[in-house]
Amino acid sequence: MHVPLSYYLILSAILFGLGVLGFLLKRNIIAIFMSLELMLNAVNLSFVAFSYAWQQISGQIFVFFVIVVAAAEAAVGLAIIIMIFRNRASLNIERINLMKL
Amino acid sequence: MNQNYLSSYVPILIYFLLAMGVAGAIMLLSWLIGPRKPTPTKLSPYECGMLPTGDAREPFSVKFYLVAILFILFDVEAMFLIVWAVVLRQLGMYGFIIMSIFLFLLMVGFVYEWKKGVLDWAPRQSRRG
Amino acid sequence: MSVPVTDLLRILPELVLAVFGTLIVLVEPFLRRTQKSLTGYIALIGALLALLSTLAPAMYPGPAFNGLVLVDGFSIFFHFLLLMITTLTIVASFRYLEREGLPQGEFYALLLFATIGMGLMASGNELVLVFLGLETVSIATYVLVGFRRTEVRSNEAAMKYFLLGSFATAFMLYGIALLFGATGTTFLPDIARQLAEGGGMRTLALMGMGLLFVGLGFKLALVPFQAWVPDVYEGAPTPVTAFLSAGPKAAVLAAFLRIFFTALEPLSGSWVWVIWATAILTMCIGNLGALMQDNIKRMLAYSSIAHAGYILIAFAAHSELGIAAVLFYLVAYALMKLGAFSIVSHVSAGEAHQSIDDYAGLHARHPLLAACLTVFLLSLIGIPLTGGFFGKLYIFTAGIDANLMGLVIVGVVNSALSAAYYLRVVKVMYMSEPQGNLAVVPVPASLVFVLTLTVLGTIGLGVFPSPILQFAQQSVLPLP
Numbered sequence: 001m002h003v004p005l006s007y008y009l010i011l012s013a014i015l016f017g018l019g020v021l022g023f024l025l026k027r028n029i030i031a032i033f034m035s036l037e038l039m040l041n042a043v044n045l046s047f048v049a050f051s052y053a054w055q056q057i058s059g060q061i062f063v064f065f066v067i068v069v070a071a072a073e074a075a076v077g078l079a080i081i082i083m084i085f086r087n088r089a090s091l092n093i094e095r096i097n098l099m100k101l
Numbered sequence: 102m103n104q105n106y107l108s109s110y111v112p113i114l115i116y117f118l119l120a121m122g123v124a125g126a127i128m129l130l131s132w133l134i135g136p137r138k139p140t141p142t143k144l145s146p147y148e149c150g151m152l153p154t155g156d157a158r159e160p161f162s163v164k165f166y167l168v169a170i171l172f173i174l175f176d177v178e179a180m181f182l183i184v185w186a187v188v189l190r191q192l193g194m195y196g197f198i199i200m201s202i203f204l205f206l207l208m209v210g211f212v213y214e215w216k217k218g219v220l221d222w223a224p225r226q227s228r229r230g
Numbered sequence: 231m232s233v234p235v236t237d238l239l240r241i242l243p244e245l246v247l248a249v250f251g252t253l254i255v256l257v258e259p260f261l262r263r264t265q266k267s268l269t270g271y272i273a274l275i276g277a278l279l280a281l282l283s284t285l286a287p288a289m290y291p292g293p294a295f296n297g298l299v300l301v302d303g304f305s306i307f308f309h310f311l312l313l314m315i316t317t318l319t320i321v322a323s324f325r326y327l328e329r330e331g332l333p334q335g336e337f338y339a340l341l342l343f344a345t346i347g348m349g350l351m352a353s354g355n356e357l358v359l360v361f362l363g364l365e366t367v368s369i370a371t372y373v374l375v376g377f378r379r380t381e382v383r384s385n386e387a388a389m390k391y392f393l394l395g396s397f398a399t400a401f402m403l404y405g406i407a408l409l410f411g412a413t414g415t416t417f418l419p420d421i422a423r424q425l426a427e428g429g430g431m432r433t434l435a436l437m438g439m440g441l442l443f444v445g446l447g448f449k450l451a452l453v454p455f456q457a458w459v460p461d462v463y464e465g466a467p468t469p470v471t472a473f474l475s476a477g478p479k480a481a482v483l484a485a486f487l488r489i490f491f492t493a494l495e496p497l498s499g500s501w502v503w504v505i506w507a508t509a510i511l512t513m514c515i516g517n518l519g520a521l522m523q524d525n526i527k528r529m530l531a532y533s534s535i536a537h538a539g540y541i542l543i544a545f546a547a548h549s550e551l552g553i554a555a556v557l558f559y560l561v562a563y564a565l566m567k568l569g570a571f572s573i574v575s576h577v578s579a580g581e582a583h584q585s586i587d588d589y590a591g592l593h594a595r596h597p598l599l600a601a602c603l604t605v606f607l608l609s610l611i612g613i614p615l616t617g618g619f620f621g622k623l624y625i626f627t628a629g630i631d632a633n634l635m636g637l638v639i640v641g642v643v644n645s646a647l648s649a650a651y652y653l654r655v656v657k658v659m660y661m662s663e664p665q666g667n668l669a670v671v672p673v674p675a676s677l678v679f680v681l682t683l684t685v686l687g688t689i690g691l692g693v694f695p696s697p698i699l700q701f702a703q704q705s706v707l708p709l710p
Binding site for chain 2: 233252255256258259260
Binding site: 069 | 396399400406408414416
């Protein structure tokens, strides 16, 4: 049984779009953070699908590196979130507005 | 081909509906048939027979987040190790050296966090005084 | 399978930096509180050795690691530039970290690691490596921006930088995924070959290119993706601001140039006008924003946005002359930005006095400091006898050469406009009476060293531009 490539791509695009929406609409830093992870994983899905379609292993190798980078980003992001929480005791993004544009 | 392709999902759809139906039916039946005599003891949350102590939704200690951060990093290490283990024989000495460097760098990180006292769960006796 | 020695020689600067960075991380926890400044010297030795070892890839250019790394003149030029920036940043941070009571070892280690990432971006010939390099820089700088842990503004800057940076990364990755999907490879020359032969899926490649542009544009702070810059530059510790405005910017530009001029060259008809429009927007918004600032760090942040716009003129020229102009401009720009921010970091002790009014009467308190800042500001305007003048001249020449008259006119008008806010600082320094009781803090020796080098460099480029210009001309990417 064969699932066409376009199905994976559409799913990946939908997931990426959901991530973007979550990033723009959510107000809690942790939720924004989860939206970012969703975006990265949507990209991973595209990579694997393309990798299968082209029969090229390099797409899958890229996924490994994306996972590692996502983990490192998550660690740094969590650390920044803790730092903010310690100093302000709030994770609402609208209250983090000391500097104006 | 498209027709075929979609029809291959029909069993999954049937299974899905069946599972939902059974679960829903059981909940509905227990709600319809079961006797209800609420008492304060029955309504209180169950905590291993102890009396409940406060709300469970209070913030966790920051220590847990630190452990989570460290876990994420060392967790990903396993991903590379498994990939390497699968092709261990083909890569031979070259792969071994590369992985050794990788693990050495992780060990450096580990030594760093250890010396910085991140792993001390409770404050050290000597530091208190 | 084994690694040829030449492969290792070709990434020698990165190896040296990695060894020294790791060394700092290993040594730091074992040092006493009073010995922590030792890590700064280790970092300085590491950066200088890396600078020296750039001669190795310069002598043995060529591809390494199955073409993953490509050492050519272009990457060598950027290695020299980036390592110079790192070295100067390390020296400029010596006193700053002690004064602000910040952890030292981590700071220097992160700087070195960020430099590894920048080096890899400059020589990466594969999208995987470019991506990894970019992320190494980004993650290290996220931490550096939030380095003043107890300071709320620094926290806020770190969070904004992190969130928008990761957002940009996701877009860039999606772009890479679509390019991979369109061509079946992430190797830059192969992408170019596929696209030139009309193979692969054109629409998919165009979409990927667009997303890649958005991602890189975010990192490079091009309008309309510049919103994070003023906040991050203001909240970050000033030496980090200096580093951010010079180093990662140059490295991202290196990757930008290499990807668009190598892999996406066959699609150049579709991206040149995008660069053209972005250049105009970036110059205008950057300069208009800078006009309205009272905080000197924010003013310099907007000015760096505007300068990215000037650089895009040369990018849009789409010629070897344009690339040479970009390279020369980056050197001049790095020198003046590093110098200006070093002075800001000295004057605004405790990051408290950042207002332009705090520079009132600076010439009475620190005549030399005021003179140095004046040189940098004049160079940022592009007054003759400074590096900024020749930088802009070459960029506009490249623009005229490529028949981009409209773009060049906008650039010249913007340069004139920018004089207003730069000269305002000069006026405040020389014409106004000192306000309040700002103490006269003696300038530390490390800062004197940095300022001497940057002032000499800025004036030197303005008087004898030809050596660097020749180096830049020899280092351009070959265009078909």
